[in-house]
Amino acid sequence: xxxxxxxxxxxxxxxxxxxxxxxxxxxxxxxxxxxxxxxxxxxxxxxxxxxxxxxxxxxxxxxxxxxxxxxxxxxxxxxxxxxxxxxxxxxxxxxxxxxxxxxxxxxxxxxxxxxxxxxxxxxxxxxxxxxxxxxxxxxxxxxxxxxxxxxxxxxxxxxxxxxxxxxxxxxxxxxxxxxxxxxxxxxxxxxxxxxxxxxxxxxxxxxxxxxxxxxxxxxxxxxxxxxxxxxxxxxxxxxxxxxxxxxxxxxxxxxxxxxxxxxxxxxxxxxxxxxxxxxxxxxxxxxxxxxxxxxxxxxxxxxxxxxxxxxxxxxxxxxxxxxxxxxxxxxxxxxxxxxxxxxxxxxxxxxxxxxxxxxxxxxxxxxxxxxxxxxxxxxxxxxxxxxxxxxxxxxxxxxxxxxxxxxxxxxxxxxxxxxxxxxxxxxxxxxxxxxxxxxxxxxxxxxxxxxxxxxxxxxxxxxxxxxxxxxxxxxxxxxxxxxxxxxxxxxxxxxxxxxxxxxxxxxxxxxxxxxxxxxxxxx
Numbered sequence: 120x121x122x123x124x125x126x127x128x129x130x131x132x133x134x135x136x137x138x139x140x141x142x143x144x145x146x147x148x149x150x151x152x153x154x155x156x157x158x159x160x161x162x163x164x165x166x167x168x169x170x171x172x173x174x175x176x177x178x179x180x181x182x183x184x185x186x187x188x189x190x191x192x193x194x195x196x197x198x199x200x201x202x203x204x205x206x207x208x209x210x211x212x213x214x215x216x217x218x219x220x221x222x223x224x225x226x227x228x229x230x231x232x233x234x235x236x237x238x239x240x241x242x243x244x245x246x247x248x249x250x251x252x253x254x255x256x257x258x259x260x261x262x263x264x265x266x267x268x269x270x271x272x273x274x275x276x277x278x279x280x281x282x283x284x285x286x287x288x289x290x291x292x293x294x295x296x297x298x299x300x301x302x303x304x305x306x307x308x309x310x311x312x313x314x315x316x317x318x319x320x321x322x323x324x325x326x327x328x329x330x331x332x333x334x335x336x337x338x339x340x341x342x343x344x345x346x347x348x349x350x351x352x353x354x355x356x357x358x359x360x361x362x363x364x365x366x367x368x369x370x371x372x373x374x375x376x377x378x379x380x381x382x383x384x385x386x387x388x389x390x391x392x393x394x395x396x397x398x399x400x401x402x403x404x405x406x407x408x409x410x411x412x413x414x415x416x417x418x419x420x421x422x423x424x425x426x427x428x429x430x431x432x433x434x435x436x437x438x439x440x441x442x443x444x445x446x447x448x449x450x451x452x453x454x455x456x457x458x459x460x461x462x463x464x465x466x467x468x469x470x471x472x473x474x475x476x477x478x479x480x481x482x483x484x485x486x487x488x489x490x491x492x493x494x495x496x497x498x499x500x501x502x503x504x505x506x507x508x509x510x511x512x513x514x515x516x517x518x519x520x521x522x523x524x525x526x527x528x529x530x531x532x533x534x535x536x537x538x539x540x541x542x543x544x545x546x547x548x549x550x551x552x553x554x555x556x557x558x559x560x561x562x563x564x565x566x567x568x569x570x571x572x573x574x575x576x577x578x579x580x581x582x583x584x585x586x587x588x589x590x591x592x593x594x595x596x597x598x599x600x601x602x603x604x605x606x607x608x609x610x611x612x613x614x615x616x617x618x619x620x621x622x623x624x625x626x627x628x629x630x631x632x633x634x635x636x637x638x639x640x641x642x
Contacts, residue, residue: 139395141264142173143316145183145378145388147348148218150191150500151203152383153429159414161384164425167210168416169387179264179394182211183271184238185348186218186320191383191500193436193511196518199224200232202432209425212238214260216273217245218320218348222286223519227251241273241318243302244293252290259302267313267394270306272342274299274319276349277329280590295321295330296338303341313397314343322350323363323379326543327592336367336375343402344376344390351382356407366403376402380409387412440511445617447627451503453516456496457545459629460503466630467616468492468523469549472581475525475603485602489567490579491533492549495591498583499547508627513617517610521583528599531574535595538562543592545635549581554635563638583609 146166155162174180184207189195194202207215215238221229230252233240243258259272274295278287299317306312317339323332332347347354354377358365369375380386391406451460469492479485501516528536537554540546541562548554555564565572572578580587580599589597605612617627 139265139393140177141179141181141267141269141392141394142177143181143183143344143346143388143390143392144170144173145185145318145346145380145390146384147185147320147346147380147388148187148351148382149184149203149384150187150220150382151189151195152192153194153202153206154433155414156383156385161412163206163210163384163429164421165412165414165416166384166387167422167425168420169410169412170210171422173389181213181262181264181269183214183316183318183346184212184216185318185346185379186216186275187220187348188215188218190220190223190518191515192518193439193515194432196514197435197439198432199228202429204232204235205428206425208235208237209422209428212236213262214239214241214271214273214318216241216318216320217256217275219276219278219282222278222282225286226288226290230255239271241271242275243272244295244298245275246291246293247289248291250289259306261306261310261312265394267397268311270303270310270312270315272299272302272306272315272317274317274321274335276321280327280592280594283585283588283590295319296335299335299342300339303339307341313394314392315341316344316346317342318346320348323347323352323354323377324350332377332379333367336369336377339369339375340371342369342375344405345378346388346390347377347379350379352379353381353386353409354379356409358403365407374401374403376405376407378407385412386410436511439514440509442510443507444510444513444614445508445621445627447503447505447508449628450505451629453496453499453502456543457633457635459631460499461494461496461545461547462550462631462634463503463627463629464494464499464613465492465547465549467613468494468547468581468583469551471523471612471616472525472579475581476579479525479603485579488577488579489551489570490581491552491567492547493536493580493582493586493596494547495583495586495593496545496547497591498585503627503629508617510614513614514610517613519583519585519609521585521609522607523605523609523612524582524584524587524601525603526580526582526587526596526599526601527577528580528596529574530572530576530578532595532598533578533580534562534565534572534574536593537565539592539595541635546591546593548634550630550634552634555638556635557638 239260242256386409553566
């Protein structure tokens with residue numbers, strides 16, 4: 120891949136117009152990060168300033184988003200998309216597709232927001248017939264630039280065990296690779312497109328049986344570029360990564376450019392294509408760059424209309440973010456699949472479930488049984504800071520409208536669930552559990568309260584309703600029987616837990632010792 124003729128800084132500053140070039144700018148998984156993060160990266164105002172600069176410098180610019188615009192900050196927690204979607208319109212996105220988190224508040228609410236978007240709304244493999252979203256999406260769009268036709272296809276993830284069933288009821292899913300290649304062939308061979316771009320929210324990382332961007336690239340014949348999302352992967356432009364290369368060969372042996380920018384709007388993807396040389400260039404020759412979204416533009420250079428729109432929402436958020444509710448002994452990483460943070464939140468779940476079970480047992484409703492806390496690492500959206508912890512940090516870290524529940528689960532289903540968790544690299548399990556694995560990370564044995572799990576016995580699992588539905592690939596959990604369900608959202612219960620710790624003079628502190636351990640062989 121050639122180095123960019125205009126690097127990021129030069130591209131932004133350039134005043135020349137290159138009529139034969141096409142620039143595709145793209146984002147993914149911005150997750151309601153309206154403001155820059157603690158390091159100064161990201162933020163919609165700086166993103167728009169970069170986009171506007173590129174549009175001034177280049178004649179042909181197409182702006183694309185690959186999904187998960189929402190969920191991850193208090194802006195979505197409190198305003199439910201009323202901030203993010205208008206901002207996407209203010210940035211004049213041309214192409215948008217759905218992420219899985221667009222469904223978090225249900226299909227109707229997603230449809231109501233998506234109906235307001237000015238961009239072409241694409242989804243080739245979700246069939247919304249008979250649902251509130253019917254008629255909002257189309258499978259593809261064709262854009263022209265200097266006489267060249269560029270086809271865009273929207274491809275979405277298999278919702279099974281990723282999106283709660285109640286949030287996409289009535290929607291049908293069509294296979295990723297077959298659907299994408301069918302439309303790509305039509306765009307190339309019938310519509311005469313010079314380039315076909317698949318905008319996807321399926322991820323670059325293999326999760327269970329689901330197709331990834333690399334599966335799509337290698338099994339397709341007519342897709343030239345994949346602009347991806349979902350896995351939060353930073354795909355570097357130099358094609359040096361063994362696991363996440365930027366160029367791979369398709370089923371016909373031709374190169375496909377695969378891109379993704381990471382998460383939270385920290386990078387803006389930039390693909391530059393010489394339209395005059397399309398007959399000779401291949402996707403391997405296209406200039407692909409990641410432009411870091413920083414505070415390079417002064418406040419006076421930022422969009423005043425956007426800034427004015429955000430201000431009243433930010434003022435409400437700032438009040439919540441300023442309220443200190445506890446103190447943490449150390450920073451706990453939310454990206455680690457095992458360790459202090461998954462352990463802490465799962466110990467909370469065990470303690471909560473034990474209190475519920477004790478209350479039900481006292482009334483004669485339940486017999487005594489071992490209790491297990493289980494929480495998903497994906498539900499922890501931000502790290503726990505060391506020092507003061509605010510109300511806003513907890514609410515944004517646990518933003519989902521999940522409820523705690525207590526369920527009965529057969530030992531065999533518990534073991535199968537923990538085998539899936541072990542293969543994934545771990546999941547949140549409480550102090551009562553030890554999962555012993557082999558060298559391939561498959562579960563060999565499970566101990567609860569120091570005793571081997573009996574496949575025929577019944578155990579209590581304290582968890583959230585999302586996991587109890589068999590989501591996050593933990594399908595065997597869906598076989599359990601719910602015996603008690605809470606009313607408040609889980610974030611409220613976590614806040615109560617922290618309040619009790621603080622009243623006792625205790626810090627937030629997770630046990631870092633592993634609960635998924637490899638089997639020890641004694642020779």
